[in-house]
Amino acid sequence: MKDPADPSLRRRQVIQALGLAGAGSLAGCIGGSSGGGDSEIEGWAWNVAAKALSDAADTYNEENDTNIAVDELGRNTHEQRLQTAITSGTGAPEFTAVQNYDVTSYGSKNGLTDLSDRIDDSVRDDIIDGKWETVNVDGADMAFPWDIGPTGIFYKRDRYDEAGIDPDSIETWDDFIEAGKQLPDDVAMVNIPKEEISQLWRMLFRQLGGQSFTEDGAVNIHSEESVRVAQLLMDMKDAGITQRIGLWSGGWFTSFAEGTIASLPSAAWMDGTLRAELSDTAGNWGVYKLPAFEPGGNRASNRGGSNMAIPAQISDEEVVDTTYDYIEYAMTTPEIQNMMLEEYGLFPSLTTAYDADIYDEELDFYDGQPVFRLFAEVAQEIEPYSYTTDTPEVNNAITTELGRMLEGNKSPEQAVQDAAETVADRSDRDLA
Known part of the structure; x- marks a missing residue:
């Protein structure tokens, strides 16, 4: 089977299938002077997220006679404008x-609307379990x-192939390191630049079921799980299989292009970057x-993700x-999500999206491998993870101390401590 077809064609197909043939049966037809007609409901998002939400709004508007629009902002611009709006209590979008x-940062400042009473149990059952912990702040x-x-x-x-590495034989991180040793001296198995350290650490820490803070709020990033992650990164470096090229730099892309x-x-979203660049x-x-960290151990984790919120000032x-009706429609309609x-x-x-044929498509970019099905399997095995207002402090400290470790200045145990x-x-x- 071929890679997904032209985006504009797929968009028209979704509009025809949903917008003109019953999207109203999937989303409540709420109108009126505030929500419909010429009165615009504005949303903010970054880059591809904004494009995706805008496409979903096209189908929703068509069926519900609403005027929902999405402003596309750069990620940094979005962060700055939203933070200013939440902090000042004015200027936020709908x-x-x-x-x-x-979510934790803004939610703890009473900057977001509590959606708990609006979310049906049937909707909760259709979303990956671990994702709910991400949006929950003090029980809301x-x-x-x-x-x-x-x-x-x-x-x-x-x-x-040239090094005789069979990916199916790589079941543990020890296997990964040994496979990396088979590569030529001018080829690294993996890249660990400084700006990547905290994200890589959290992905591996979460794979082991680690939590940065205990239930009573104590700092827990020096736990046994964290030491194991730090030791793994050190073992990779000591094995001579790593490189340190700046993330997203021209050299980074060239390294993968040239092999x-x-x-x-990484995570499933990297697919879009690889195809584009x-x-x-x-x-x-x-x-x-x-x-896995040990034979038969967990091979799933999560890296990144986003959510939809309504600022409390609305x-x-x-x-x-x-606004909520549109959000629920966009987030729980399998065809839209796919x-x-x-x-x-x-x-x-949304787990009900995983039943679609696209998850089993043999993608040309991956030499016929149906990678979406692999990611769908991983998605349902992800360990929950809690964020707090001090998560940025964790990121900064881990980047600094594990960076020093990789430079040879301290042991894994001392680095996480x-x-x-x-x-x-x-x-x-x-x-x-």
Whole structure:
């Protein structure tokens, strides 16, 4: 089977299938002076998220006589404008995309609308379990779950084949390291630049079921799970299989194009980046699940994801009703969610979307491998993870201390201990 078809064609097909043939049966027909007609309901999102939400709004508007529009902002611009609006209590849009760690930050400041009473149990059952913990702040659902980042190892088929590496034989991280040793000296198995450290650490920490903070709020990033992650990163470096090229730099893309880096631990959304930026490498990629820390261990984790929220300063109930109805429609209609996946690489947390044929399509970019099915399997095995207002402190401390570790200045145990003490000091929390 071929790769997903032209985006504009798929968009028209979705509009025909949903907007003109019964989207109203999937989403409540709420109108009126505030929610419908010429009165615009504005949303904010970044880059591809904005494009995906705008496409969903097209079908919703067509059927419900509403005027929902989405402003596309750069990620940094979105963050700055939303933070200013939430902090000042004015200027926020009717709805917005929100990254996982920002739900806790804005929700704890009473900046987001509690959606708990609006979400039906049937809807809850259709969303990946671990995603609900991401949007929950002190027992309240302050956002609606959207996309997730089920993880895997993207790899260059030619480099693996030339070195005699069978990805199916890589079941543990020890296997991964040993396979990396088979590569030529000028080819690295994996890249670990400084700006990647905290994200890679959290992905692996979560794979082990780790939590940055205990239930009573104590700092826990010096736990046994964290030491194991730090030791793994150190073992990779000591084995001589790593490189440190700046993430998203020209050199980073060139390394994968030329095959001087053979593997890329990441999430499903990386698919869109690879296709867009490295189209000349089509057919030379594959994906396998994260190796486990021990034989038979968990091979699933999550990296990234976003949600939909309504700022608390939006007080018109009719507007809130219409806005929520659109959000629920966009987030719980399988055809819409799968359009977002095909066009923009946004992997749904909606499990009912996984029944579609696209998950079993043999994709040319991956030499016929149906990678969406692999990610769907991973998605349903993801361990829950809690974010707090001090998650940024964790990111900063882990980046600093594990960076020093990789430079040879301290042991894994000392690195995570120092990181934990830094977070405890800056957040006024106890150590676990």
